[in-house]
Amino acid sequence: MQFSTSFIPDIHFGAGSFSGLADAAAGFGGIKTAAVVIDGFLASTGVATALADALASKGIDVRVYSEFSGEPKLAHLQAATAVASGCDLVIGVGGGSALDIAKVAACCAASGEDPMVYALAANPLPKSPLKKIMVPTTAGTGSETSATNIFAGPEGKKLWIWGAETKADLVVLDPELTISLPAHLTAWCGMDAFIHAFEACTNRNAHKGAKLYAHEAMRLVAGSLETAVKAPGNLDARGKVLLGSCYAGIAIDNCGTAVAHNISHALAGLAPVHHGLATALGFEATLPWLVEADTADLQAAAKALGLADAAALPGFVSDLMDRCGFVRALPKAFDGFTAADLAAEMRAPENQPMRRSTVREISDADIDTFAEKIMSLPKSA
Amino acid sequence: MQFSTSFIPDIHFGAGSFSGLADAAAGFGGIKTAAVVIDGFLASTGVATALADALASKGIDVRVYSEFSGEPKLAHLQAATAVASGCDLVIGVGGGSALDIAKVAACCAASGEDPMVYALAANPLPKSPLKKIMVPTTAGTGSETSATNIFAGPEGKKLWIWGAETKADLVVLDPELTISLPAHLTAWCGMDAFIHAFEACTNRNAHKGAKLYAHEAMRLVAGSLETAVKAPGNLDARGKVLLGSCYAGIAIDNCGTAVAHNISHALAGLAPVHHGLATALGFEATLPWLVEADTADLQAAAKALGLADAAALPGFVSDLMDRCGFVRALPKAFDGFTAADLAAEMRAPENQPMRRSTVREISDADIDTFAEKIMSLPKSA
Numbered sequence: 001m002q003f004s005t006s007f008i009p010d011i012h013f014g015a016g017s018f019s020g021l022a023d024a025a026a027g028f029g030g031i032k033t034a035a036v037v038i039d040g041f042l043a044s045t046g047v048a049t050a051l052a053d054a055l056a057s058k059g060i061d062v063r064v065y066s067e068f069s070g071e072p073k074l075a076h077l078q079a080a081t082a083v084a085s086g087c088d089l090v091i092g093v094g095g096g097s098a099l100d101i102a103k104v105a106a107c108c109a110a111s112g113e114d115p116m117v118y119a120l121a122a123n124p125l126p127k128s129p130l131k132k133i134m135v136p137t138t139a140g141t142g143s144e145t146s147a148t149n150i151f152a153g154p155e156g157k158k159l160w161i162w163g164a165e166t167k168a169d170l171v172v173l174d175p176e177l178t179i180s181l182p183a184h185l186t187a188w189c190g191m192d193a194f195i196h197a198f199e200a201c202t203n204r205n206a207h208k209g210a211k212l213y214a215h216e217a218m219r220l221v222a223g224s225l226e227t228a229v230k231a232p233g234n235l236d237a238r239g240k241v242l243l244g245s246c247y248a249g250i251a252i253d254n255c256g257t258a259v260a261h262n263i264s265h266a267l268a269g270l271a272p273v274h275h276g277l278a279t280a281l282g283f284e285a286t287l288p289w290l291v292e293a294d295t296a297d298l299q300a301a302a303k304a305l306g307l308a309d310a311a312a313l314p315g316f317v318s319d320l321m322d323r324c325g326f327v328r329a330l331p332k333a334f335d336g337f338t339a340a341d342l343a344a345e346m347r348a349p350e351n352q353p354m355r356r357s358t359v360r361e362i363s364d365a366d367i368d369t370f371a372e373k374i375m376s377l378p379k380s381a
Numbered sequence: 382m383q384f385s386t387s388f389i390p391d392i393h394f395g396a397g398s399f400s401g402l403a404d405a406a407a408g409f410g411g412i413k414t415a416a417v418v419i420d421g422f423l424a425s426t427g428v429a430t431a432l433a434d435a436l437a438s439k440g441i442d443v444r445v446y447s448e449f450s451g452e453p454k455l456a457h458l459q460a461a462t463a464v465a466s467g468c469d470l471v472i473g474v475g476g477g478s479a480l481d482i483a484k485v486a487a488c489c490a491a492s493g494e495d496p497m498v499y500a501l502a503a504n505p506l507p508k509s510p511l512k513k514i515m516v517p518t519t520a521g522t523g524s525e526t527s528a529t530n531i532f533a534g535p536e537g538k539k540l541w542i543w544g545a546e547t548k549a550d551l552v553v554l555d556p557e558l559t560i561s562l563p564a565h566l567t568a569w570c571g572m573d574a575f576i577h578a579f580e581a582c583t584n585r586n587a588h589k590g591a592k593l594y595a596h597e598a599m600r601l602v603a604g605s606l607e608t609a610v611k612a613p614g615n616l617d618a619r620g621k622v623l624l625g626s627c628y629a630g631i632a633i634d635n636c637g638t639a640v641a642h643n644i645s646h647a648l649a650g651l652a653p654v655h656h657g658l659a660t661a662l663g664f665e666a667t668l669p670w671l672v673e674a675d676t677a678d679l680q681a682a683a684k685a686l687g688l689a690d691a692a693a694l695p696g697f698v699s700d701l702m703d704r705c706g707f708v709r710a711l712p713k714a715f716d717g718f719t720a721a722d723l724a725a726e727m728r729a730p731e732n733q734p735m736r737r738s739t740v741r742e743i744s745d746a747d748i749d750t751f752a753e754k755i756m757s758l759p760k761s762a
Contacts (some may be wrong), residue, residue, distance in 0.1 A: 002397065004391065005391065014383025209392065
């Protein structure tokens with residue numbers, strides 16, 4: 001047995017931990033100016049004001065960038081880099097997009113290069129990026145503990161910047177910041193986290209070092225997601241899902257994903273769809289097929305969840321999705337597309353790594369079957 | 382629930398992983414000269430030669446420091462700092478002493494200050510120490526993942542230098558390097574690791590973030606230590622104990638230790654004794670008393686080990702020590718000391734943090750009872 005795990009940042013966990021962020025920032029030493037990359041709707045709330053005040057009290061000037069929405073685009077990375085230039089620290093507050101933008105800006109501001117210089121690993125990232133503090137306010141992407149950053153390039157094509165240099169120095173996990181997330185998004189993001197953990201610990205790259213985090217992540221999310229969805233103010237449940245999402249981020253940072261993410265990326269190639277919803281639909285559609293592989297890792301995942309064996313996983317997952325109020329439907333925008341369209345996207349070169357990493361070989365016929373299953377779902381508003 | 386966990390370095394695990402060290406060193410970028418702090422008996426073996434050759438092949442010059450033995454002394458830290466001055470990287474290879482010396486030298490070489498400047502947190506450590514790679518060759522101290530470094534000051538008094546700045550950037554865990562450790566040292570070091578994990582997840586500072594590592598560490602060590610002792614060449618068992626020791630290091634890095642370490646430090650204050658042996662004797666002598674506290678953390682620790690409840694822990698631990706060939710005896714040098722001498726050391730100011738962190742309050746009468754129990758052990762050669 002051999003494996004490598006990538007470094008894990010300092011983690012401050014718990015309700016109220018956000019209020020300690022300025023102290024932590026000052027603790028880095030030599031921080032004069034911080035760039036805050038924050039979701040637009042949060043920028044106008046007390047969250048942003050409290051952060052700016054706390055940083056000011058430590059003698060740290062603040063510049064804010066919040067002019068982005070949806071998935072990150074190159075223009076967002078460039079604008080955030082411009083704001084971060086000359087800063088000593090970048091703080092990302094928000095969903096995965098805010099964090100990805102903040103992480104890339106901390107590298108590009110340090111080197112003075114355009115983000116495209118680093119896209120698809122074209123050039124090595126700077127060895128000394130700005131310090132980074134990441135504060136996820138959705139519990140799902142795990143971007144706070146991963147080295148992967150996704151954005152749409154100049155022609156709209158999905159690109160990535162990957163490297164340990166983009167990883168956070170400190171992660172602040174404060175469940176109070178997640179309370180305002182609507183129920184359906186809590187469910188979608190939470191299932192995304194669960195699937196990150198599941199795929200990381202059962203795919204071909206799975207190893208003992210990452211399973212520690214993946215199994216704990218699955219237990220945390222599966223044990224608390226229903227409560228977080230139905231009782232939004234339950235900080236204990238919110239905290240457990242948030243911590244689980246963070247651990248799931250560690251798991252995919254080391255071992256990546258599999259077939260459910262092949263499908264969700266393929267769906268996103270056709271029309272706009274929430275990543276968590278798309279991933280959950282892809283997961284549920286393929287899990288009965290996947291567990292037939294009956295590997296030791298699948299058995300271990302089942303055992304980690306308290307199940308008798310891997311064959312019980314599909315029922316467990318569908319029940320969890322039921323309890324979390326999942327509506328199995330695609331957005332209206334998918335009305336004009338066919339199973340053949342989805343199958344073509346699933347076969348596209350950029351989605352092959354997730355096909356190859358899946359522990360069971362995915363034949364072309366399997367792809368057609370999965371695409372048929374997904375595209376036969378109702379198209380809701 | 383609130384907690385903080387300190388960053389965890391990159392970890393390369395597995396038989397043969399040592400051979401990838403030079404690649405990893407080159408990967409840091411800009412490394413021209415590396416100081417290697419290595420145990421004397423290893424310095425003259427193929428291990429040191431292979432490392433120097435591999436580093437040279439990457440264009441990295443090597444300076445070696447190995448003139449130390451036993452517990453680190455100030456003079457060792459100073460000499461290692463002199464060797465590391467002007468280097469870009471410090472590599473520690475050996476037991477806890479080699480690693481502690483290497484970690485401190487990487488800080489002092491960066492700042493140009495004497496180690497005493499940082500002793501007992503008198504001054505903040507430099508924010509940009511040299512890069513550090515730690516390679517433990519005993520599985521016990523967990524120094525490779527901790528921020529604590531112990532040494533004897535100018536008057537022989539035990540001092541410490543503590544701080545995240547002393548932590549490794551990369552930990553290489555290669556079980557092949559542990560094979561030559563004699564059986565009794567394998568047992569002593571392994572039990573030290575087990576107790577690190579146990580105390581960290583059951584003391585007053587225990588928290589959810591560290592329990593993840595502590596429970597896994599206990600499972601790994603308890604499950605494989607007997608085999609590692611009895612079949613020294615079993616790389617699977619060696620690897621599991623080594624990984625467990627590393628995870629136990631993470632656990633104490635976050636939550637510290639308790640009564641068993643109060644006793645082992647007190648014993649070391651009287652006469653030379655192996656830290657692992659002293660800690661195991663202190664642990665076995667106090668565990669039946671400790672588990673009477675019957676806390677949720679003690680129950681969780683028992684459950685992690687597959688036991689019905691905390692009351693089963695003392696029997697489990699004594700059986701593990703039996704199977705690992707533990708002789709319950711102190712070195713001959715303890716012949717001249719009494720229970721009162723040990724009790725006085727247990728009450729010494731520097732040992733109070735480990736008394737206070739213990740989940741059950743330790744009365745003065747308890748100390749006398751424990752000291753009596755320990756000092757009535759046979760004094761073997």
